[in-house]
Amino acid sequence: MADLGLKAKDFKSDQEVRWCPGCGDYAILAAVQGFMPELGIPRENIVFVSGIGCSSRFPYYMNTYGMHSIHGRAPAIATGLSTSRPDLSVWVVTGDGDSLSIGGNHLIHALRRNVNLKILLFNNRIYGLTKGQYSPTSELGKITKSTPMGSLDRPFNPVSVALGAEGTFVARTLDSDRKHLTSVLRAAAAHQGTALIEIYQNCNIFNDGAFDLLKESDSREDWIIPLEHGRPIRFGKDGSKAVVRASDGSLTVADQVDEDDPRLVIHDAHVENPSYAFSLARLSSSDARYAPMGVIRSVTRPTYDHLMTDQLDTAAAAAPGDESALQKLILGNDTWQVA
Amino acid sequence: MAKDVRQLERVVIRIAGDSGDGMQLTGDRFTQETAQFGNDLATFPNFPAEIRAPQGTLAGVSSFQLHFADHDILTPGDRPDVLVAMNPAALKANLGDLRDGATLIVDSHDFTTRALARVGWDSNPLEDGTLEKFQLHALDLTQMTLDALADTGLSRKDAGRSKNMFALGLLSWMYSRPTEGTIAFIEHKFARKPEIAGANITAFRAGYNFGETTEAFAVAYEVKPATLPTGTYRNITGNLALAYGLIAASKRSGLPLFLGAYPITPASDILHELSRHKRFGVRTFQAEDEIAGIGAALGAAFGGSLAVTTSSGPGIALKGETIGLAVSLELPLVICDIQRGGPSTGLPTKTEQSDLLQAMFGRNGEAPVPIVAAQSPGDCFDAAIEAARIALTYRTPVFLLSDGYLANGSEPWRVPSLDELPEIPVCFASEPNGPDGSFLPYLRDPETLARPWAVPGTPGLEHRVGGIEKADKTGNISYDPDNHDFMVRTRQAKVDRVAAALPPLAVDDPSGDARVLVLGWGSTYGPIGAAVRRVRRSGVPIAQAHLRHLNPFPGDLGAVLNRYDRVVIPEMNLGQLAMMIRAKYLIDAISITQVRGLPFKAEELAEMLQGVVDHG
Ligand SMILES: Cc1ncc(C[n+]2csc(CCOP(=O)(O)OP(=O)(O)O)c2C)c(N)n1
Ligand code: SF4
Ligand SMILES: [Mg+2]
Numbered sequence: 001m002a003d004l005g006l007k008a009k010d011f012k013s014d015q016e017v018r019w020c021p022g023c024g025d026y027a028i029l030a031a032v033q034g035f036m037p038e039l040g041i042p043r044e045n046i047v048f049v050s051g052i053g054c055s056s057r058f059p060y061y062m063n064t065y066g067m068h069s070i071h072g073r074a075p076a077i078a079t080g081l082s083t084s085r086p087d088l089s090v091w092v093v094t095g096d097g098d099s100l101s102i103g104g105n106h107l108i109h110a111l112r113r114n115v116n117l118k119i120l121l122f123n124n125r126i127y128g129l130t131k132g133q134y135s136p137t138s139e140l141g142k143i144t145k146s147t148p149m150g151s152l153d154r155p156f157n158p159v160s161v162a163l164g165a166e167g168t169f170v171a172r173t174l175d176s177d178r179k180h181l182t183s184v185l186r187a188a189a190a191h192q193g194t195a196l197i198e199i200y201q202n203c204n205i206f207n208d209g210a211f212d213l214l215k216e217s218d219s220r221e222d223w224i225i226p227l228e229h230g231r232p233i234r235f236g237k238d239g240s241k242a243v244v245r246a247s248d249g250s251l252t253v254a255d256q257v258d259e260d261d262p263r264l265v266i267h268d269a270h271v272e273n274p275s276y277a278f279s280l281a282r283l284s285s286s287d288a289r290y291a292p293m294g295v296i297r298s299v300t301r302p303t304y305d306h307l308m309t310d311q312l313d314t315a316a317a318a319a320p321g322d323e324s325a326l327q328k329l330i331l332g333n334d335t336w337q338v339a
Numbered sequence: 340m341a342k343d344v345r346q347l348e349r350v351v352i353r354i355a356g357d358s359g360d361g362m363q364l365t366g367d368r369f370t371q372e373t374a375q376f377g378n379d380l381a382t383f384p385n386f387p388a389e390i391r392a393p394q395g396t397l398a399g400v401s402s403f404q405l406h407f408a409d410h411d412i413l414t415p416g417d418r419p420d421v422l423v424a425m426n427p428a429a430l431k432a433n434l435g436d437l438r439d440g441a442t443l444i445v446d447s448h449d450f451t452t453r454a455l456a457r458v459g460w461d462s463n464p465l466e467d468g469t470l471e472k473f474q475l476h477a478l479d480l481t482q483m484t485l486d487a488l489a490d491t492g493l494s495r496k497d498a499g500r501s502k503n504m505f506a507l508g509l510l511s512w513m514y515s516r517p518t519e520g521t522i523a524f525i526e527h528k529f530a531r532k533p534e535i536a537g538a539n540i541t542a543f544r545a546g547y548n549f550g551e552t553t554e555a556f557a558v559a560y561e562v563k564p565a566t567l568p569t570g571t572y573r574n575i576t577g578n579l580a581l582a583y584g585l586i587a588a589s590k591r592s593g594l595p596l597f598l599g600a601y602p603i604t605p606a607s608d609i610l611h612e613l614s615r616h617k618r619f620g621v622r623t624f625q626a627e628d629e630i631a632g633i634g635a636a637l638g639a640a641f642g643g644s645l646a647v648t649t650s651s652g653p654g655i656a657l658k659g660e661t662i663g664l665a666v667s668l669e670l671p672l673v674i675c676d677i678q679r680g681g682p683s684t685g686l687p688t689k690t691e692q693s694d695l696l697q698a699m700f701g702r703n704g705e706a707p708v709p710i711v712a713a714q715s716p717g718d719c720f721d722a723a724i725e726a727a728r729i730a731l732t733y734r735t736p737v738f739l740l741s742d743g744y745l746a747n748g749s750e751p752w753r754v755p756s757l758d759e760l761p762e763i764p765v766c767f768a769s770e771p772n773g774p775d776g777s778f779l780p781y782l783r784d785p786e787t788l789a790r791p792w793a794v795p796g797t798p799g800l801e802h803r804v805g806g807i808e809k810a811d812k813t814g815n816i817s818y819d820p821d822n823h824d825f826m827v828r829t830r831q832a833k834v835d836r837v838a839a840a841l842p843p844l845a846v847d848d849p850s851g852d853a854r855v856l857v858l859g860w861g862s863t864y865g866p867i868g869a870a871v872r873r874v875r876r877s878g879v880p881i882a883q884a885h886l887r888h889l890n891p892f893p894g895d896l897g898a899v900l901n902r903y904d905r906v907v908i909p910e911m912n913l914g915q916l917a918m919m920i921r922a923k924y925l926i927d928a929i930s931i932t933q934v935r936g937l938p939f940k941a942e943e944l945a946e947m948l949q950g951v952v953d954h955g
Contacts, residue, residue, distance in 0.1 A: 013803065015815060044798045049638070052806075060803050060816065065795040067641060068805030070664050073634045076626065080635030081795075084597045084622055085642040088795050106634070109627040308622060315617035326590055326619060327757050330583045330720075334371055334520065335573045335754065338566070 006037040013063040019054060024175035024201035025122065029061055031181045032120075036064075039089065039189055046089045049078040051103055053095035054129045055122035055201070072103025075110040078117050079304075086305040089189075092119040097127045100136040100156050107196075111165035113304040114193035118185075121158055121196060122175075124203035125210050132206035139288065144206075159281040159296060162196040163274045169195035170277065171295045175202060176215055180293065187295050193303045200291070214291050225253070225283060227294035229269045232259070243283065251279040253290065269298040343558045344515065349408035350562055351416030352510065355433050356425030357394050358387055358401040361503040366403025368507055368524060372516040374574040374751055377564030378407040381865065382749045383415035383938070388604070388687045395449070395457050400432040409563040413865035413872075415748065417940035423506055425449075425480070431458045434470075443473045444509070446502065448481035476555055480505050480546075487545035488538050497535075501542035508546025515561045518547065570753040577716035577745035578605070580752065581675065582612035584723025586619050589645050591724070592731055592763035595620040597644035599635035601628050601654060604687045605743040606677040609649045629654035633661045633674070640670040641804075643767060643794035645727060649675040652694045653684065659702045662736050664806045666706040666830060669781075669790045671730035671737075673723070674708075678742040680936045689936025690743035692861050693912035698738040699890060699919070705827045707834040709733070710890040712740040714864035717752030719745060725887065728763050729837055734789040740889070742911075744862045744938050768793040768800055773812075778802055780814040788833035838891040844899050847871070848882035855952050856903035858928070860886040860916055862938065863909055869941035870909075874948050881952060889916070897924050907931060907951050909944060 011033040019025045036046070046064040050056035052071035059066030069077050074092045082090040092110075099107045099121050110117055126144070127133040133146040137158065141150035162170045169191040173184040181199065188195035200211045213219045221237045233243035234257070244254045244263035257264055271277065277297035284290045319325065352369070356362045363384055373380050383404040392399030406416035418438040424430035426449045437443070450463055464470055465477045484505040488498040504525070511518050522540055529536035550556055575583075589596035600610045602625070614623040622639070626632040633648040640646035648658065655676045665672045678694045680686025698710050709729050713722035719741055726739040768791035773779040780802045781790050793800040802814060810817035811825060846856070859867045864885050871883045884899060886892065900906050900920070908917040909931040917930035931947050933939055 015803075042798065043801055044796055047641075047795045060805070062803075063801055065801050066803035066805075067638075067668070068803065068807065069634075069637075070660050070806055073630060073661065076631035076634030077638035077641075079626075079631070080597065080599055080624065080638030080640075080646070081642045082638075083624065083635070084595065084639040084644045085795065088642070105627050106631055109631065308624075312617045312620065312622065316620075319618050321618035321620060323590055323757055326586060329616070330587070330757075331571065331754050332573045332575075334375060335571050336375055336377055337571055338377065338569050338753075 002040040004037070004040060004042060006043070008033045008037065010043065011036045011063050013061050015060045017061050018057065020205050022204040023054070024124065024203070025055055025058070027175045027178065028120070028122065028181065028199055028201060029058065031178050032185065033062070034178075035182050035185045038186065041089050045087065046091070047081060048091045048093060049074045049081065050093040051095070051098035052129065053098045053127070054203070055093055055095040056098060058093040072098050072101070073106060074098070075103065075106040075117065075119065079110055079113070079115045082116050083305045083308050086116065086309055090117050092117050094119065094121055095128065096121065096123040096125060096137040096158070097135045100158060100161065108161065108165040111162055111167035111194050111196060114168050114301050116193060116303045116305045118188050118195045119197065121198045122201040123158060123198050124201045124207055126203050126207035128203045128206055157281055157284065158196070158198045159292075160278065163278045163281055163297060166274050167196050167297070168193040168299050168301050169295070170297045171195070172198045172200070172291070172293050174200045174211065174214060174293065184295060187298065191298060193301055213289055223289045223291055225290055225292040227267045227269070227280065227292055227296055229267055229295065229298075231267055233265050233267050243280070251283060252286065253283060269295045271297075272299055344561050345558050347560050347562050348410065349406065349412065350421065350514065350560065351404065351406045351419045352421040352423070353402055353404040353419040353433060353436070354423045354506070355400055355402035355429035356503070357428070358389070358392055358399050359394065360401070360425050361500070362401045362403050362425070365503040365507050366405060368521050369510055369516070370405055370574055370749060371520055371524070372511060372518070373405065373407045374572070375517055375520050378409065378562055379411045379565035379567060379751060380405060380407040380574070381412055381415040383744070384747045385937075386688055395426055395428050395454055397428050397432050397458055400429050402429070402433060407562055409565050411565060411567060413868040414938065414941055417942045423510065425502065425506070427454050427460060428458045430464065431460065437473065439472045441473050442476070443470060444476045444478065444506070446480035446506070447477040448479050478555070483545065483549060484542050487541055491534065491538055491541070493534065493538055498538060501538050504539045504542040505546035505549075508543040508548075509550045512547045512550030513556060513559050515559055518543070567751065568753060572751045572753055574749050575717055575752040576747055576749045577713065577719040577741055578608040578677070578747070579612060580717050581713070581719035581723050581739075581741060582609045584720035585613065585647055585673070585727065586616055586621060587720070587757060587760060588724045588727035588763060589619070589621070590757065591760055592645055592727065592765050594643065594645040594731075594765060595622065596647065597636060597639035598623045598647045598649065599626050599632040599639070600624070600649045601626050601632045603651045603654050605679055605746040606649045606651050606654075606675065608746065609675065609677070629657040630661060633658040633672075636672055637661060637665055637668070637670060640665070640672050641668070641795070643792070645673075645731065646671065647673040647675065649677065651677050651679050652681045652697065655694060655697060656701065662708060663702045663704060663706045665736040666702070666708060667806050667809075668804045669734045669830075670792070671734050673726045673730050673737055673739055675739045675741065677746050678740060680934070686936045688743065690862065690938065691911050691934060691936060692742055692863070693915065693934070694740065695860070695889065695912065695915040696918070698740060705831065707831050708736050708738055708890065709834055709837050709888070710738040710740060711888055712861040712886065713745055714861060714885055714887070716745050716748050716750045720752070720755075722887065724760060728761065731763055731765050732789065733787050733833055733837060734792060735834065740861055742862050765792075767797065769797060771799055779812045780804060781809055782812050783829075788829065788836055835891050837888070838894045841888060841893045843895050844884055844886070844893045846882055846884045846899055848880070849875075850880045853880040853882035854904040855907060855948070856882040856884060856900065856905070857907045857909065857948060858884050858886065858900070858916070858920070859909055860889055863911065866939035866941050866944055867909055870939070870944035870948055873941060873945035874952065877949070879949070879952050881948060886916075889919070892923070900924055900926050905929060905951055905955060907948060909939060909947075911938070
């Protein structure tokens with residue numbers, strides 16, 4: 001990509017950042033601003049569209065074009081922008097409530113269409129902006145202001161939802177791991193079509209420590225399942241844990257797996273059939289603490305934007321679309337003269 | 340037999356049958372023949388919401404009414420002079436609307452005891468004197484069609500399907516219509532099924548020949564062409580005209596058209612139509628719901644398209660929050676509401692004008708939106724261009740109100756030459772407009788109060804917009820009380836500015852002596868006009884004015900209203916415009932309302948207007 005000589009600071013707007021001190025959103029903002037120069041895309045061709053929530057304030061802090069819209073609707077708005085302006089690089093920033101409660105419908109439809117959007121889903125497993133109600137990703141039994149006796153609804157796993165919609169690019173990363181976050185952004189930016197990145201984000205006010213297990217040095221290696229395309233899926237402090245394929249074809253975590261164990265799974269993000277990626281996502285259902293991280297799925301499919309443009313081009317090549325053609329169209333075939 | 344041809348000035352024909360009988364197609368074809376012949380006309384299709392309601396039931400009756408004349412007319416007519424009924428249900432459902440002495444052509448084929456019982460008749464109305472007031476022609480149209488197609492090898496069922504064409508042939512003879520167009524149409528429509536095309540043409544000709552040879556019809560009629568303003572004419576429905584108007588606005592503004600929509604009756608045909616015109620750079624997006632439809636349109640507007648969303652009342656309700664966002668972002672957006680009977684699902688295939696206040700106020704906060712309304716099917720073209728003009732000039736969402744009656748009804752339309760249409764100049768911001776090369780996205784044009792439209796891709800103008808209140812000029816988030824007060828008033832002032840560029844309201848008051856003004860909006864234009872003519876024919880002066888712009892009102896509306904002793908406002912709702920007029924002008928307007936899912940009948944409306952003239 002072209003080096004335009006841009007630096008991270010060129011992507012900082014003049015607006016004061018107003019998240020709570022210590023909020024994970026800061027780290028994500030810094031990582032995104034740090035990554036943007038690498039894109040090699042001039043600032044004017046980049047647009048950030050968000051919904052409503054703490055996370056959705058994001059566009060105000062980016063010195064690009066941006067729209068802070070309404071709750072849940074960012075994927076729909078971005079779809080109209082991206083399909084009508086395929087020349088732009090369009091990014092969506094959304095929260096777990098924004099994307100999976102009120103905007104769930106738009107999210108799955110953007111994914112199934114494969115609109116050329118990069119969707120950053122900040123998952124803090126809580127409603128931040130409205131001060132701490134449980135969200136659709138909060139764990140069962142969560143005690144919050146609106147659920148004093150514990151929440152009753154089972155959470156969504158955003159990665160499973162995205163895979164259920166057969167999203168072409170689905171990844172997961174962590175706010176505090178700048179290097180990993182940046183590598184996932186890089187892979188998403190290179191992807192043609194909808195890229196969904198779930199970013200585990202700490203809300204230190206209403207759900208502090210939600211991801212501590214994945215952050216603290218004495219536990220993270222036990223619970224993060226690192227996914228790298230073409231590499232065996234091994235983890236654990238001494239690297240002895242691994243994802244293996246059981247005799248019934250399902251994936252499970254096993255301990256003490258040798259390098260040459262035939263059951264050992266080599267990660268392949270490009271498998272067409274989403275069931276493999278889905279099985280990876282479901283590893284957390286055996287133990288909710290497991291967190292597969294990285295690019296879970298990345299497959300090639302034409303983008304909606306290009307398919308739509310192709311239809312316009314095909315139609316324009318088949319028949320003229322100038323003013324005289326329009327005149328003919330509105331005249332139709334059954335006219336008469338009044339003299 | 341020598342044809343005895345009698346001249347008529349005008350005729351109202353209604354064709355009715357089962358929804359599966361092809362009544363709408365038959366009506367369309369007869370309309371085309373009539374248009375080709377040069378009559379003025381107005382149509383009124385009326386069909387059930389169910390795709391295939393049970394056969395032979397009153398609920399399943401579909402009808403098409405056509406009024407044609409040798410002079411200009413305004414409505415599809417109150418009471419049919421002729422009813423063609425294809426079965427007992429169609430006869431029963433429409434009988435009450437006929438004028439005394441009307442001609443009845445009834446397909447007697449299905450008048451069995453069982454079929455009669457289904458619609459609650461215990462004796463046969465064709466024989467028991469029920470129809471004495473009418474000129475009844477009970478004919479076995481189905482059998483005659485079957486006989487005509489006996490040699491084609493088609494099954495009875497398939498052959499019977501052509502009975503509508505037999506009826507069309509008969510009508511074409513009765514009213515001396517040209518037939519070539521229909522034959523060409525059938526050939527084209529069934530080009531892939533030549534045996535069906537052949538059967539339909541045979542049935543059509545058989546019907547025509549039956550008229551000519553039978554003794555049953557002693558006379559044929561002729562309605563001379565109407566003298567309309569010179570030009571090239573076609574017949575057009577409101578939805579088609581609206582779709583064409585949008586494409587024309589796109590051409591005149593030089594912006595690509597983007598439609599985001601979710602299917603809903605009676606708006607879907609606009610989506611269907613626009614999706615066929617990609618060669619003109621038209622992008623259509625069938626969204627997952629109404630909210631996504633308008634959301635995508637708003638995204639496209641941000642990117643520099645002429646953005647449109649189309650829906651009907653229930654969908655507009657869902658779009659409310661996004662319309663508010665568009666008001667706040669101050670981006671151009673055309674919102675078409677093809678109104679239907681409400682509330683809730685209401686009467687999906689019937690007409691109503693009950694979304695005026697929804698368009699006006701159906702949002703949170705002070706969220707003013709200009710509103711324009713179309714008054715006739717052909718007028719939907721001009722109304723669409725006007726809505727686009729306001730949206731683009733003032734950078735605002737604009738409501739375009741049409742309704743089911745305009746959407747599906749048709750009339751002859753003088754096709755404009757595109758270069759006669761107003762140019763819609765649009766200029767994107769390309770340069771910084773603030774101090775030190777900064778860009779102020781909310782710095783306004785002093786005349787229109789429009790803000791600059793800086794589309795992504797423009798270097799140096801990167802900026803952020805959002806639904807949170809913005810500081811004047813910079814557009815940055817602001818919670819300052821004075822700023823909010825200022826911005827709320829400024830957004831209202833901008834909408835009010837639209838009135839400054841409007842022409843004076845046209846008032847039709849030929850003698851200048853009228854004391855009563857009838858004020859209307861939308862599709863009541865035809866019925867009000869026809870009713871006003873009736874009142875005038877009785878020698879009483881009465882004035883008429885019809886509003887294209889409902890928000891803001893034209894600047895001289897108050898003065899016009901004050902010239903009259905009484906202002907009468909007929910509406911197909913419970914008095915929504917009347918409420919707005921009373922509130923704004925403190926005038927004791929008389930509201931005449933009707934919510935039957937049907938347009939006003941000119942005769943009834945004329946009586947009510949006469950009542951106002953007589954008694955105040
Ligand atoms: C239509 C509508 N309903 C409700 C709200 C209130 N609301 C604002 S943000 C939010 C939830 C945000 O949670 P999430 O998407 O997880 O974002 P976070 O603040 O956690 O980043 C809610 C319910 C709103 N702004 N608009
Ligand atoms: S409430 Fe939570 S998510 Fe919102 S800014 Fe504060 S810490 Fe961040
Ligand atoms: Mg959240």
